[in-house]
Amino acid sequence: PVALKHGAHRVGKRTDADMAKWRSYGLGQFIHWGLYSILEGKYNGKYYNGAAEWIRSWKEVPHAEYDSLYKQFNPENFNPTQWAKMAKQMGVKYVTFTTKHHDGFCLWPSQYTQYTVANSPYKKDIVKQVVDAYTKEGIDVYLYFSVMDWSHPDWRTDLKTKEDSVAFDRFKLFTKNQLTELLKMYPQTKGLWFDGTWDTSWKKSGAFSDSLEQHLKSLIPGLIIGSRLRADEFGNRHNDANGVLMGDYEQGWERKIPKTYADVHGNDWDCVMTIPENGWGYAEKWLGHWKTSYECIEMTTQCVSLGGNFVLNFGPKADGTFRPEEITVAKEMGDWMKVNNAAIYDCEYANCEKQDWGYFTKKQNDDKIYMVVFNVPINGSLKVKLPKNTSIGKASLLQAPSTVLSTEQLDYNASYIQLPKGMKPTSPFVIVIDTKQQSQVETEQKAKT
Ligand SMILES: C[C@@H]1N[C@@H](c2nc3ccccc3[nH]2)[C@H](O)[C@@H]1O
Numbered sequence: 001p002v003a004l005k006h007g008a009h010r011v012g013k014r015t016d017a018d019m020a021k022w023r024s025y026g027l028g029q030f031i032h033w034g035l036y037s038i039l040e041g042k043y044n045g046k047y048y049n050g051a052a053e054w055i056r057s058w059k060e061v062p063h064a065e066y067d068s069l070y071k072q073f074n075p076e077n078f079n080p081t082q083w084a085k086m087a088k089q090m091g092v093k094y095v096t097f098t099t100k101h102h103d104g105f106c107l108w109p110s111q112y113t114q115y116t117v118a119n120s121p122y123k124k125d126i127v128k129q130v131v132d133a134y135t136k137e138g139i140d141v142y143l144y145f146s147v148m149d150w151s152h153p154d155w156r157t158d159l160k161t162k163e164d165s166v167a168f169d170r171f172k173l174f175t176k177n178q179l180t181e182l183l184k185m186y187p188q189t190k191g192l193w194f195d196g197t198w199d200t201s202w203k204k205s206g207a208f209s210d211s212l213e214q215h216l217k218s219l220i221p222g223l224i225i226g227s228r229l230r231a232d233e234f235g236n237r238h239n240d241a242n243g244v245l246m247g248d249y250e251q252g253w254e255r256k257i258p259k260t261y262a263d264v265h266g267n268d269w270d271c272v273m274t275i276p277e278n279g280w281g282y283a284e285k286w287l288g289h290w291k292t293s294y295e296c297i298e299m300t301t302q303c304v305s306l307g308g309n310f311v312l313n314f315g316p317k318a319d320g321t322f323r324p325e326e327i328t329v330a331k332e333m334g335d336w337m338k339v340n341n342a343a344i345y346d347c348e349y350a351n352c353e354k355q356d357w358g359y360f361t362k363k364q365n366d367d368k369i370y371m372v373v374f375n376v377p378i379n380g381s382l383k384v385k386l387p388k389n390t391s392i393g394k395a396s397l398l399q400a401p402s403t404v405l406s407t408e409q410l411d412y413n414a415s416y417i418q419l420p421k422g423m424k425p426t427s428p429f430v431i432v433i434d435t436k437q438q439s440q441v442e443t444e445q446k447a448k449t
Helices: 017-024 052-057 063-067 080-090 126-136 162-185 206-219 293-305 324-343 438-448
Strands: 027-031 094-100 140-146 191-195 250-254 269-273 309-314 358-363 369-373 381-385 390-397 400-404 407-411 414-418 429-437
Touching: 027 080, 052 063, 080 126, 080 324, 094 126, 094 309, 126 140, 126 162, 140 162, 162 206, 269 293, 293 309, 293 324, 293 358, 309 324, 324 369, 324 429, 369 381, 390 407, 390 414
Parallel strands: 027 094, 027 309, 094 140, 140 191, 250 269, 269 309
Antiparallel strands: 358 369, 369 429, 381 414, 390 400, 390 429, 407 414
């Protein structure tokens, strides 16, 4: 291995209680809210065909115009308690909220810049209201922070000249100061979700990113920071020069889900996902396909079945209200989670091979296995292959525990599970399997002879 001073300081998953809590979440909410929400993905009657929160980068939008939008920011219908209650009903266990996106506008009254909500007509501290309202609902709060800051004169995408380095040194101090004040002002924060760290200037700042992470973790012990913050001293991101993940979980799954367990390389990970095809901030027109609650339920299950968390994004309007499509997805997911959350919360990879009927999840620290069924075979029988030397003790419906399903054992670790006659599922359902180990089976067989 390469000798590294600023590579990963830990190999393998974190084993502390704070990370165990993170690993148990299953389902989270992302919220992208800011000045871009005012433009709604359009300008001068033309529709931007990129992600709406990137509209400042569109050649049609003069930077001065965009940067003066803060003078209009006044979300009169913003009701953080309503936001938190919608999230609670949806069944999310944590929320990741944009404190500052790439445009640099701060939703908290930072003392290190004038470009904040304090200087908007709204004036009040939005981050504080979100942190307090979600914490009150029992939902853990994580803060999204974009290192890249288009509004700051000292931001650089690369460090080509001495002047660049002098300016970027000022920028790094500004970044450290803002993050320090965020953690001091909102000490309930459980973690930071970094973004905007792909530029060369940051890849050249590996030592700084390392010391910054250690500083932030000294402010809130147990703080959870993913792999998007760090670079090592050779400019490697996510994995250091030795291929070891730098960060508490892998943050590469943006709008994509791993196909197999091998793809996650034994790391903790989250997948952050948009309801439209792309676009995190509010857009009047959603381009392409919008995901239904059914698809979001399947993605949630898929992520949990591979040991990760699924974080679904909501983009409130400039006035603080959510669009009807997002309210519907939250409600319908919540209705499903109310009945089936045992297969999502506190669950992990079941170490079973994937089968056509759906996904396996396994309760952490327990042998219970859940089958979340999305496709019922024509013959109504679900073929179930379990890990070697593991077989079905009892199979029952999560939503009707007294309904024991008949199972026919094919061999040591394969069985057919018959669905009750007349069962006509209209939404994904969960079968609970109490497993028994091979040694147990042999004992039973000996007892029979
Ligand atoms: C979580 C997401 N990350 C930001 C982002 N910027 C990108 C630039 C290039 C490729 C992907 C990107 N994702 C998006 O604006 C959103 O905040």
